[in-house]
Amino acid sequence: MLMAPLIAIKNLSKSFATQAGNVDVLHDINLAIEDGESIAIVGPSGSGKSTLLSIIGLLETFQAGSFQLRDHAVDELTDRQKRIIRNQHIGWIFQNFNLLPDLTAWENVALPLKFNQSINRQHYFSLALEALERVGLIDKAKSFPTQLSGGQQQRVAIARALVTKPGLLLADEPTGNLDSESSKTIVDLLTQLAQEGSAVIVVTHDDSVARRCSRRLTLNSGRLVDEN
């Protein structure tokens, strides 16, 4: 039996209510993403890239169309179901790293495991260390975020995103605050994760990052204008 695509979006539209009236941010988006694909979403500021990413990441809702995440119709999911999917099947990477400052690197990485009741507490440490090892930061496990460089912080953030072995990784401008060398390390890691079977979606302005992805989606004024 054929497995359903990881993401199947059909005629999806999204608008925000403002004082001036409704503002349409996404129009008629149609998109299908399979496991192991790496996709770059590009486009000018305000084109709807981040909104699309947040809908895919189950953080925002949409007004029209359909969004099928593997076997789940997203608009039928409860908040609790969305939370569990976010926790177990989606990994997030942000431009500002978003590490909790009062937790050490390994504690930050172990955080998603804490919210997953099916994982034994005794495994937190080993799973987190394993993730840190993958990003080359095993020796920084007990460091606090403020003691790490920008590139190291982003690698800890990636370790946190992959610690639950998610099928979908979402990255919002992951190299926006990094130098070129750190950026290259991060993109290498993301590419490697895609090769291992996870779908990786990256919102970026950086052409060198987009070029490393298997597909590029261009958004303009909320419409998908180009795909290659």
Place this chain on the structure above:
Amino acid sequence: MRIDTRYFNFYREVQRWRGQYVKLVVLIFSYALVCALLAVTLRLGDVLFKDLPGWIEVDNYVYSVVRRHNDGAVSGIEKNAINTLSTASQITKTSWIWPRSMELTKPNGQVGNLSVLVFSQTFFENLAPSLISEVQGEGIWLSHHFWQKNFSDHVSVDGLFFVHDRVEFPIPIRGVLPSKFDAVGPWKPDIWLSENYLAYSTPFSSKNTQLVDRFLNAVPEYYGIIQADSAVEPLALVNWLNDSDLMVGGIVIQEDGAEYAIYKNINFDPLAKSALVEQWTLIIILLVLFGMLVVINSIIIFSAQSLDSQAEYRLMRILGAKESLIFKTRFVFALVNALIVGVISLIFLEILSEIFNATPVFSSYMNGNELSASFTDWGAAWLVTTGLLLTTTFIPLVKQRNDSLFKRQAVTGKSIVRKVSEFIMLTAQMAIVLFAIELCFHIVWDQVKREQTHVLKSNVNTIKVNKFGSPISIASLRNANKNFGTNGSLAFSATEFTNTHSVLTENSVRIENNVAKYEMPIQVWAVSDNFFQVLDVPLLGLSDRWRNGVVINATAAKLLSGDNNDLLNTIGQEIDLGVIYGVQRIVGIAPDIPHQGRSAAPRPSVYTLLVNPVNQFVIYHQNSNATHSDVMFWLNNHVANIETERAALQTLIDEQDKVAYFLMYFTLAVSLILVGSVVVGLVYQIRADLNSSKWEFATLVAIGAPDSWIFWRSSAHLILAIIVAVPISLILLVNYQLILTSLQINMPQINVTLLLSSVLMTGAIVSWVMYLQLRKLVLRASFADLR
């Protein structure tokens, strides 16, 4: 085009508060209240420790000389002692007053029992020299209030006179004193009498001058006022007086255990003064708590605002704006706020002064004189408040000034110092809100309990009777009952229901065979045998008519039963009530009757049977059994030459409760203001706190953290603050209770259930505030918060 930039920065500062004007108004009103409270506290401090009363015209050192009893009450000293004091090296002048009541026939022929202040010849010369020419010679001077009430329709009081049955000639009225002499010390005399008439008030014939002089020198009834050019050490002077020979030949006055005491300024009622000092302390505690809260709140509010305008200030500095401009604008804005605070504080000051003037303790101490606002005290209070306002405005700004001009987005944590100081502020707020809620709960609980356990019915009325001339026998009073349908519907007591002067401090009480041999001061009421029936109070141990022995109240029974705790065990025991009442057998136990009000801690009391004829007595009757007019009809027909005063028993009790109720409601109001202020402060603090770490909670949402976990993470420090605040609030509560106890105001023992309820209530308020903010800021966090 010319643009006027003079007020631009100020308007920008005003605009900064757009949408937050309520916050600004709360802040201004809070500072105004702090200013007014501080001004009242300073003024009250002046009244208590510095000011001389308005009727004293001199400005040298003035001291009051009295005898102090074990219970803190004071009474007069011997004239001999005052004469001895006049020889002390530091003392330049001495004078005295003798307060008493005298039965005098007024110029209209009506007999009246008047409140009289007998004064020494030197009194006006020493203390009010401007009146020397008017108060010369012998006779009576009317006090202004008495003149207004009785003689205002007379063109002149010249030629009018009073008659006293022991003075063979009429006593002329010599004039009317200014209204500032309406009240002196705790007394409000009707008339002032020159000292020569004292010769007619001794047990001896006025013609026997030698005996009269000796008696007047030895009798301890004079309240001395001494003056000195420099400060006097009261204790040294008292010791010197004790070492002096004060014996008066041929006269022996029985010792009553009281000792000489010298107080600074005029202080003939130290109990009222100490109650006022306690009240003053209470205001200081509330002021400090409220002040702390306002300062914490304003630091939070100004810090939150500084965070909002951080980017703007940074940009202004990058663009080359002078730092002094930023500071100057804030300074001007804070100064304008301080001026508004000043104006509003004057209104609060007026209200607080009115409240104080209406307080029984204060009016008793000040004897009708009002607490007027002092510009100096208000000015000092305003300067302190302005200082606080400016400091709290500038602390966040100075902190902001030290920020780097260029900031890259990175993970930044709070420093330990910042975390600790934030936690201390939070704990202080929690402790104050907990204390305020605990206090409110205890006050409300106390009120409910008091109403539930109140033993007296509300329909009992009293008539206070003052009979001139020969006393009335008890048999006659008993006969009165036969005139009414229901036998025994009138009860009597020899002293007023609320009378506290019958406390027999010098009498010890012992129970035979009692191991503890408990000694205690006890109040004695002589009452008719049906007193408890008319008041509808159940008695333990007395099933038949009360024919002999004494009834004690529950408090006395508890003390006498010692460790035994079996109250009934005291029935049948003997009690030694001293020389007047002798040894009596306890025949019954009554519940605690609230003679000193329901709010006062019940004192041990003994009820003896009224057997001796009386001049002054109180009639008690229930409205259902006898009407006031029936009783008055009987009195007017059977008891000649009387003055009566009618009052509902409930009113008399309420009168006793006034001070306590005032304090309770004042505390309740301040507590509620404290709770309100903390809640407002918490809303802003939590909002600012959550806003600054919104990305953190949005991240947790993104990685699938459950709502409960986010709630826990954001509120753990609040829960910890509540836990730390519990013992602090308990310390505050215990101290507050000690103050109330010293004021003889009954507050229930600290109740664990009430404490737990207070903690739960505080927790509920904090959780509710937290939840509202969390729901608004975090659980609905958008993707934008993650960037």
